[in-house]
Amino acid sequence: MIPLPRRGRNTEPAEGRRTGPEERSRVRAFGLRTRLLAAFLLVAAVSAGTTSALTYREARNALLKTAQDTAVSTFREQVQQTGFGLPVQEEGMEEVLRDLARKGKPRPWVVFAEYGSVRASSGENPVSTVITPGLRRAALANPYGSFERVVKDGVLYLTIAMPTVFRTGPYDTLPSGLVLYAVMRMTDEQINVDALLTAARDGALPGLAVALVPGLIAARSVLRPVRELRRAARSMGSGRLDTRIAVRGNDELADLADTFNESAAQLEDSVHELREAEARARRFASDVSHELRTPLAGMLAVTEVLDEDADHLDSDTARAVRLVSAETGKLAVLVEDLMEISRFDARAAELNADEVDVAETIRKTLQNRHWTEDDRVHAELPTGIRARLDPRRFDVVIANLVGNALRHGGAPVTVRLRTGERPTGTPVLITEVADRGPGIHPDSIPYIFDRFYKADAARTRSAGSGLGLAITQENVRLHGGTIRAGNLPEGGAVFTVEIPLHAEEATA
């Protein structure tokens, strides 16, 4: 049994595939995935950055504050506990200052004393380069001492100014003019703060990297349903109407999947109904022709009796009898053609291919119809062309085309045979049937193969069934071939049939 060729518009292979959606998604730079990841990274970066910055600032302040509070209160106590003789003498002062410097807390510091023009220190230089004029001014204004953090040459210093006072009452004091300064390097604190900064940065960067993971997961969870939806939509488009999507969860995407499934079900139902209706209509046409055939078989068997006896009847009866006989014959042809076309519709038509000599086959077709006896049909048939086709169906094709040309065109009809090649390289058999009639009206050409199409509206009924060209086209298609109608420049219509030389291979 030969597999039936699939026919119909929707099954024709698409030529020259465009770039598939698959390829497109790969080159898409700003796709959903990229945007989702970017958003995740941005949120993660902002939150990590903000958190780190705030933490760093708070920790740094707390660290420095502890150190300087300790230093300031220690220095104040030391200064208060030390008695200074006034006016200040330079000699002996350095000894006192060195004593103070040793007791520095949280770590030793350098102490400077300034009194009028007297300058003394516990270190090598009598005057500090770190103490700012601002601190000197603040020292005079604030009897309880003031401090300042100074960065000099990349090193952080804490400078404390503590004026010595005379106590004039329980709450009143009077500056004595002697101001003591303590200068302490805050190296350890600096190290700790630097460590904080490093920790904040080191914490934030892996955080960002880790944020990519939920980003990817989220993108995936969004993209997977989208991808499934796309696949399902494409599957529906290619005719698998029973395609459904598995609904997961109950988010918006699940809603979308639900909607898709509902729409698909409705579409499937409608298409199913349409197909049912179409199948019913076809069955009806097939059944009607089946039912008509039985009475016709009886009638056709006796038309001969009518024709023979008509001569002995009176003229009116004879005319009526001849009319009935002639129309019965036409009705039989019509019913037979209807049966044939409904077999094509039901895809029950089979191709019984045989290797044949094409010229010989066409010659037989013409001879059997007695078309070659006069000069009405002209055949240009090169010998030696062999093709694999269904001889009965090919006979129908040639007979219908030549018969059509004789009826609607004009003699002489020419049948030309040659071989050619399709753009795809498939060798084809080309048969042309041309006539010398008025040709086909250009408006009619697109409809010429339609069933019961009448090119000339005024002509009510032709000798044929009105299905001849439709059947011809179906037979050609069954061979995997094509048929075209057109007009010759020199006048007359031409029908061109192209059938693959090996019909079975083309349709299998």
Added chain:
Amino acid sequence: MPRVLLIEDDPAVREGVELGLRRRGHDVRAAGTGEAGLAALAEFRPDLLLLDLMLPGMNGVQVCRQVREHSQLPIIMLTARGDDFDVVIGLEAGADDYIVKPARPEVIEARIRAVLRRMDDSGPGRPAIEVYGELTIDRVGLTVTKAGRPLSLAPSELRLLLHLSAAPEQVFSRQQLLENVWEHTFHADARLVDACVARLRSKIEPDARSPRYVQTLRGFGYRFGPL
């Protein structure tokens, strides 16, 4: 004129075909069911059976098989072209030819004549009896024996064998066989040939799956031998 037994259930077709054939001089007996037709067979002794496939009760294929069990009476099926499947079954059951309904009496008569025509292609100088392996073909007596045992071949099978063996080793296309053996002028259904070849092989071949006498040439047709 041949005696024709017509088995057809539809009264209009039965009467029409009977009338049409009788007008052409045939002796026609008509039956409405398979059972009635088989009953009429012995008494009427027809030269040919015209058999509708779609019958109520016992159907045409069953009638065909039953007739073939003990007779090589020529059988022509009446069928509608829509019933392709039935044609194949009918041909496999042993029918010699088929006619598509509705058909004019002249068409029916042409088929009857073709089936009944005596094949006489024993050319001059040709021995009346030819021996091919185990097969002995008598072109005059129209008998075939296999290893000395007479074979009962249906008319179409006998004609096919005679035609093929008349030109051993020559390849005949199915279309040629349809024209020469069945005398179909129009391109008929080639399955007619295939079904007949299958039936013939089952009778003459030692192994029907690897045929010795009737060989297939894929894409071209059939030939007799070479042995």
